[in-house]
Amino acid sequence: MIKFSDVTKAYQTDEPVLAHCSLSVPEGSVYALVGKNGAGKSTLLKLAAGFLCPDYGEIRFQDMPVWENRERVQRDIGSMIDLPVFYEHLSARENLGLHQAYMQTNGNINGILKKVGLTGINDKPVSSFSYGMRQRLAIARALLHEPKLLLLDEPMNGLDPLGVEELRSLFCSLAREGKTLLVSSHILGDIAAMADTVGILSGGSIRREFHMNDYQGAGKELFEKEVLAEMKGDIL
Numbered sequence: 001m002i003k004f005s006d007v008t009k010a011y012q013t014d015e016p017v018l019a020h021c022s023l024s025v026p027e028g029s030v031y032a033l034v035g036k037n038g039a040g041k042s043t044l045l046k047l048a049a050g051f052l053c054p055d056y057g058e059i060r061f062q063d064m065p066v067w068e069n070r071e072r073v074q075r076d077i078g079s080m081i082d083l084p085v086f087y088e089h090l091s092a093r094e095n096l097g098l099h100q101a102y103m104q105t106n107g108n109i110n111g112i113l114k115k116v117g118l119t120g121i122n123d124k125p126v127s128s129f130s131y132g133m134r135q136r137l138a139i140a141r142a143l144l145h146e147p148k149l150l151l152l153d154e155p156m157n158g159l160d161p162l163g164v165e166e167l168r169s170l171f172c173s174l175a176r177e178g179k180t181l182l183v184s185s186h187i188l189g190d191i192a193a194m195a196d197t198v199g200i201l202s203g204g205s206i207r208r209e210f211h212m213n214d215y216q217g218a219g220k221e222l223f224e225k226e227v228l229a230e231m232k233g234d235i236l
């Protein structure tokens with residue numbers, strides 16, 4: 001669905017944030033990008049969304065170069081990257097309605113709100129929402145135009161354990177519907193439980209990939225140990 005081949009990206013003249021980074025996310029799978037703060041996870045997601053242009057290398061979405069076709073590609077991608085910004089004085093429905101008008105689509109706003117667990121909010125302004133409610137609204141906005149690929153940057157941040165569990169089950173059901181998810185986190189346990197593949201981003205590239213089928217049941221402990229060792233740069 002989306003493929004990075006040997007991608008390098010630097011901001012201004014700094015050391016590259018990504019260097020010779022390659023990864024491939026098959027259609028209908030959940031790929032969890034794990035790395036320390038500052039590892040380049042958001043940068044990678046912005047490149048995938050066509051918000052940034054790679055310095056070298058290529059990113060393809062369904063075999064189309066992303067940057068050159070970004071307007072076309074963005075119709076099939078839903079993203080939640082960076083802190084979501086809303087019209088604070090408007091309700092969730094009004095915010096989604098405006099987004100829909102902008103995207104020239106007409107998804108089912110009430111259905112999407114229900115899907116992300118934002119019910120009983122009536123016409124409350126977004127300014128009265130908790131952090132978790134804002135996260136859900138941002139995910140609803142990303143889903144509104146029925147994208148094939150979802151790019152989510154730290155979606156579990158700031159949620160309580162119940163909220164994390166609810167989002168995890170939402171992401172699993174989206175994957176079952178056939179959507180492809182590329183999700184970042186700096187907290188290991190958060191997304192590993194729902195991912196098909198976990199990629200460790202370190203030193204500018206995917207240092208190692210874990211295929212979660214290989215770590216069922218008791219293998220989970222070994223998985224966590226191996227991931228932490230990779231993140232610390234230990235040789236096992």
Ligand code: ADP
Pocket residue numbers: 011012017035036037038039040041042043044
């Ligand atoms: P992560 O999402 O893993 O925390 P980021 O992709 O946000 O990592 O950032 C990677 C590095 O790039 C950090 O050192 C950050 O300071 C730097 N960076 C991110 N965005 C910019 C920008 N717009 N201009 C300059 N440096 C940036």
